[in-house]
């Protein structure tokens with residue numbers, strides 16, 4: 001298998017970076033469609049539209065219906081064709097960005113992602129996560145090409161709810177751990193090959209930045225300010241994690257996280273929160289993981305407020321029988337749990353989840369003042 005590394009065409013991050021949208025997007029096309037919901041437009045609309053109009057671009061303003069469904073992507077793709085748009089700009093959270101990517105692929109135009117939260121790996125990736133009309137996740141799809149531009153305004157990110165920022169750190173913290181597992185197993189990445197040294201190095205850097213600056217950055221975002229720590233962690237959450245997961249691969253942390261939404265109790269959680277618990281499950285599954293490192297990771301998760309126990313997930317006292325469904329899916333064909341250098345059974349997963357919960361409980365108790 002070849003080594004493959006994929007990435008967006010350009011990544012721009014900074015305080016008030018949205019002011020440069022006109023020049024940056026104008027380099028990609030003259031007719032621009034903005035896709036956002038009313039709330040996001042209320043926050044960044046004035047700034048972004050002023051920049052686009054200031055650069056002399058023609059703007060089609062489209063309201064996102066709130067779900068990344070196939071029907072919504074088809075509706076937006078048709079609008080792109082009808083309005084003869086050159087480039088679509090998804091502005092907002094992961095679902096808006098994912099819909100913009102799918103619509104762009106269907107209509108054959110360029111896509112710009114402009115995340116207003118640093119909560120997940122959507123902005124840089126070639127993927128759309130699909131949902132049905134009831135809000136259930138139904139799978140994901142790659143468009144074979146990454147966004148032409150990722151535009152990240154850290155001033156906007158720092159005004160978003162801190163729980164979105166923490167979720168992003170959960171998604172990012174898993175990147176190096178899953179990359180290591182994939183590499184040891186010589187498993188495939190999500191780009192159709194195996195990991196380059198470049199991607200593995202970015203994944204490790206992502207981890208190091210979070211461990212060094214994560215807590216400090218969270219404190220800054222709680223106060224809605226941008227500091228160097230915030231800039232570093234936004235880069236880790238959005239760029240390094242995005243490049244790392246796609247070009248290194250995923251393993252148990254994401255597989256468990258992807259199964260958790262099947263519990264109604266977990267519906268209030270964001271993807272990155274679920275990955276947070278998935279990480280500890282993966283650590284408890286792997287016999288080649290130094291215990292000091294495990295404690296360090298769990299303690300970091302507790303410090304920034306990621307879920308580390310069943311109770312944190314909204315599943316206090318969950319039975320082994322209920323967890324067995326997750327174990328079966330994780331041990332099934334095509335599972336990301338195949339990306340470990342050892343076989344993973346349904347029982348292994350259930351035991352690792354129970355061990356993760358017990359570990360999380362104990363570290364919380366020990367950390368209490």
Ligand SMILES: [Zn+2]
Nearest residue numbers: 121171271275
């Ligand atoms: Zn993820």
